[in-house]
Amino acid sequence: MIRVLLAEDQAMVRGALSALLNLESDIEVLASAADGEAAWREVQRLKPDVLVTDIEMPGLTGLELAQRIRRHELPVKVIIVTTFARPGFLRRALDAGVGGYLLKDAPAEGLADALRTVHRGGRAIDPQLALEAWSDADPLNDRERQVLRLAGEGHSASDIGSQLNLSHGTVRNYLSEAIGKLGAANRIEAYRLARQKGWL
Amino acid sequence: MIRVLLAEDQAMVRGALSALLNLESDIEVLASAADGEAAWREVQRLKPDVLVTDIEMPGLTGLELAQRIRRHELPVKVIIVTTFARPGFLRRALDAGVGGYLLKDAPAEGLADALRTVHRGGRAIDPQLALEAWSDADPLNDRERQVLRLAGEGHSASDIGSQLNLSHGTVRNYLSEAIGKLGAANRIEAYRLARQKGWL
DNA sequence: GTGCGGATGTGACAACCGTCACCCGGGGGT
DNA sequence: ACCCCCGGGTGACGGTTGTCACATCCGCAC
Numbered sequence: 001m002i003r004v005l006l007a008e009d010q011a012m013v014r015g016a017l018s019a020l021l022n023l024e025s026d027i028e029v030l031a032s033a034a035d036g037e038a039a040w041r042e043v044q045r046l047k048p049d050v051l052v053t054d055i056e057m058p059g060l061t062g063l064e065l066a067q068r069i070r071r072h073e074l075p076v077k078v079i080i081v082t083t084f085a086r087p088g089f090l091r092r093a094l095d096a097g098v099g100g101y102l103l104k105d106a107p108a109e110g111l112a113d114a115l116r117t118v119h120r121g122g123r124a125i126d127p128q129l130a131l132e133a134w135s136d137a138d139p140l141n142d143r144e145r146q147v148l149r150l151a152g153e154g155h156s157a158s159d160i161g162s163q164l165n166l167s168h169g170t171v172r173n174y175l176s177e178a179i180g181k182l183g184a185a186n187r188i189e190a191y192r193l194a195r196q197k198g199w200l
Numbered sequence: 201m202i203r204v205l206l207a208e209d210q211a212m213v214r215g216a217l218s219a220l221l222n223l224e225s226d227i228e229v230l231a232s233a234a235d236g237e238a239a240w241r242e243v244q245r246l247k248p249d250v251l252v253t254d255i256e257m258p259g260l261t262g263l264e265l266a267q268r269i270r271r272h273e274l275p276v277k278v279i280i281v282t283t284f285a286r287p288g289f290l291r292r293a294l295d296a297g298v299g300g301y302l303l304k305d306a307p308a309e310g311l312a313d314a315l316r317t318v319h320r321g322g323r324a325i326d327p328q329l330a331l332e333a334w335s336d337a338d339p340l341n342d343r344e345r346q347v348l349r350l351a352g353e354g355h356s357a358s359d360i361g362s363q364l365n366l367s368h369g370t371v372r373n374y375l376s377e378a379i380g381k382l383g384a385a386n387r388i389e390a391y392r393l394a395r396q397k398g399w400l
Numbered sequence: 401g402t403g404c405g406g407a408t409g410t411g412a413c414a415a416c417c418g419t420c421a422c423c424c425g426g427g428g429g430t
Numbered sequence: 431a432c433c434c435c436c437g438g439g440t441g442a443c444g445g446t447t448g449t450c451a452c453a454t455c456c457g458c459a460c
Contacts, residue, residue, distance in 0.1 A: 012281065015308020016216035023219055081212065108215020143407080154389030156446070168446095170408055176448055186416090186448080188388060189354030343437085356416070368416095370438055376418055386418080386446090 002119045005046060006032035007039035007053035007062065008081075017052070017081075017111075024112045036060020040068060043076055049119055050099075052111075055082040055089060063089065066096035077118045081111070086198025087132045090125070100124035138199040144178040147171055149200050152191030202319045205246060206232035207239035207253035207262065208281075217252070217281075217311075224312045236260020240268060243276055249319055250299075252311075255282040255289060263289065266296035277318045281311070286398025288338060290329055300324035338399040344378040347371055349400050352391030 004021060006029055008014040018029045030046050033039035036059045043051060043065075051069070053062040060068075066078045079100035080093050093101050099118035102111065103126050114124035140148065150160045157175070158168040166174075175187055184190035194200050204221060206229055208214040218229045230246050233239035236259045243251060243265075251269070253262040260268075266278045279300035280293050293301050299318035302311065303326050314324035340348065350360045357375070358368040366374075375387055384390035394400050 010283065010304040011307045012302070012304045012311060013213055013216065013308075015311075016213065016220040019220040019223055019308070020216040083210065102212070104210040104212040107211045108213075108219070111212060111215075152388070154384070154386055154392060156386070158446090167409055169410060172447065172449085173408080176450085179448075184354070186354055186356070188352070192354060358416090367439055369440060372417065372419085373438085376420085379418075 002027045002115060003046070003049045004029050004115065005039065005042055005048040005051045007034075007036065007051065007057065007065065008032065009034055009054060009057040020108055021052075021112065021115070027112060027115060036062070036065050039065055043069065043074065047074070048076060050077045050079060050115055052079045052081055052115070055080060055084060063092050063096060066093060066098050070097045079114060079118055079124065084198060085126075085129055085132075086196070087129070087136070088138055088198030090129055090198075094125075101129070102126055103129065136197075138197070139181040140178055140194065140199055144174050144181070145194075145200060147174040148178045148187070148191055148194055151175055151187045152195070152200070202227045202315060203246070203249045204229050204315065205239065205242055205248040205251045207234075207236065207251065207257065207265065208232065209234055209254060209257040220308055221252075221312065221315070227312060227315060236262070236265050239265055243269065243274065247274070248276060250277045250279060250315055252279045252281055252315070255280060255284060263292050263296060266293060266298050270297045279314060279318055279324065284398065285326075285329055286396070287329070287336070288398030290325070294325075301329070302326055303329065336397075338397070339381040340378055340394065340399060344374050344381070345394075345400060347374045348378045348387070348391055348394055351375055351387045352395070352400070 004027055006014060006018055008017060011034065014032050014034065018032055021027050021029050030048055031042050033042050036057045039051070039053060040060060053065055055062040062080050062082070066080070069076050069078060077099040079102065080098055081102050081104060082089065083104050085103055090101050100114045100123065102114055102124065106126060117124045146164060147160055150163060155163070157171045161168040161171045164171070179187060179190045182190045182193045184193055204227055206214060206218055208217060211234065214232050214234065218232055221227050221229050230248055231242050233242050236257045239251070239253060240260060251265070253265055255262040262280050262282070266280070269276050269278060277299040279302065280298055281302045281304060282289065283304050285303055290301050300314045300323065302314055302324065306326060317324045346364060347360055350363060355363070357371045361368040361371045364371070379387060379390045382390045382393045384393055
């Protein structure tokens with residue numbers, strides 16, 4: 001019997017996934033959590049064999065959750081199930097030692113199989129995504145990322161400067177760098193590109 | 201027995217919802233479709249009692265699907281199940297005569313109940329969303345919407361002008377209007393605001 | 401200490417953006 | 431015929447953005 005904890009913020013999807021997994025005779029969904037912090041508490045309390053988690057959740061993301069489990073050396077395998085086919089996310093997930101990374105686009109039947117594979121100590125990584133993951137790396141450094149994120153939210157250069165204790169000129173330099181590295185025409189396009197790759 | 205067709209682009213969620221609904225003894229999921237066009241074909245072929253559909257799907261959106269069903273006067277009730285708590289979406293859905301509008305944030309148990317309610321001819325609208333829906337209306341006109349959408353994708357004023365056969369000056373006038381109406385500081389913020397309200 | 405590299409600033413320039421006042425032409429009302 | 435509104439355009443203004451060359455400072459290797 002594989003003991004599973006489910007973390008997913010959208011209640012309807014959470015309930016549906018739980019129903020799906022409970023159809024399997026060798027899988028038991030112990031509990032489910034609606035956000036990262038709750039999931040962390042349940043992980044410690046229930047010590048499940050496998051945690052199935054979304055990435056985007058309020059509070060603590062699935063990636064941070066995986067990192068935390070690794071840091072505490074808990075014997076809990078992690079499977080990420082997410083909408084986002086962003087190479088950067090997969091990379092970070094692998095760095096955090098997750099056992100599986102599946103897309104919500106993938107067929108539902110695969111989830112139970114992936115769960116069994118990971119429980120046995122194997123890995124279940126979405127194949128087409130695995131290819132892209134090592135193709136192009138994030139060219140941005142920390143400053144460029146911060147600045148680009150704020151710019152994408154509609155802040156002006158001076159605005160960003162005061163938030164980060166930088167001069168507005170420096171902010172524009174970083175933005176210019178980022179735009180150049182991404183081959184974009186302006187900050188808006190750069191933001192969209194970076195976001196789509198999972199780099200922000 | 202309520203005969204249901206399910207339309208949802210994310211395979212895993214589709215499978216999970218299907219499993220969830222099939223647990224109910226009075227509900228039968230006839231088939232499921234991965235995009236709007238496929239859903240439309242299945243609606244015609246199977247004549248389900250109720251169509252449960254997402255909004256954001258490749259090809260044809262759930263809203264367009266609902267409109268099409270209404271236009272053809274098919275005896276198929278529609279329930280929208282979506283991530284997006286955007287008042288504008290609910291408004292359009294109601295205009296298209298849908299029977300239900302639920303958020304994926306809502307508890308999964310509610311789905312079957314909503315299905316029964318709608319099948320009986322009732323309505324199942326997410327309550328807190330229903331309030332917001334009539335609160336503030338979209339202040340943008342068509343031109344402003346088009347222009348703002350393109351601007352949000354990173355196009356410059358002249359760029360947009362040539363796409364819409366307008367002068368770049370006029371484009372800037374429209375953008376200025378839109379920014380003003382939305383109380384934003386620049387096009388980026390205006391885009392984000394409009395998008396978040398479901399107005400674009 | 402010298403030298404190098406990274407992080408941050410500065411100043412200048414051209415292009416672009418946001419705003420405003422105003423112009424034009426074509427429908428509708430009346 | 432008259433007026434007025436509406437979609438679209440113009441031109442000018444000041445501010446912002448994107449780019450680049452150059453300056454400064456600090457830490458670290460040698």
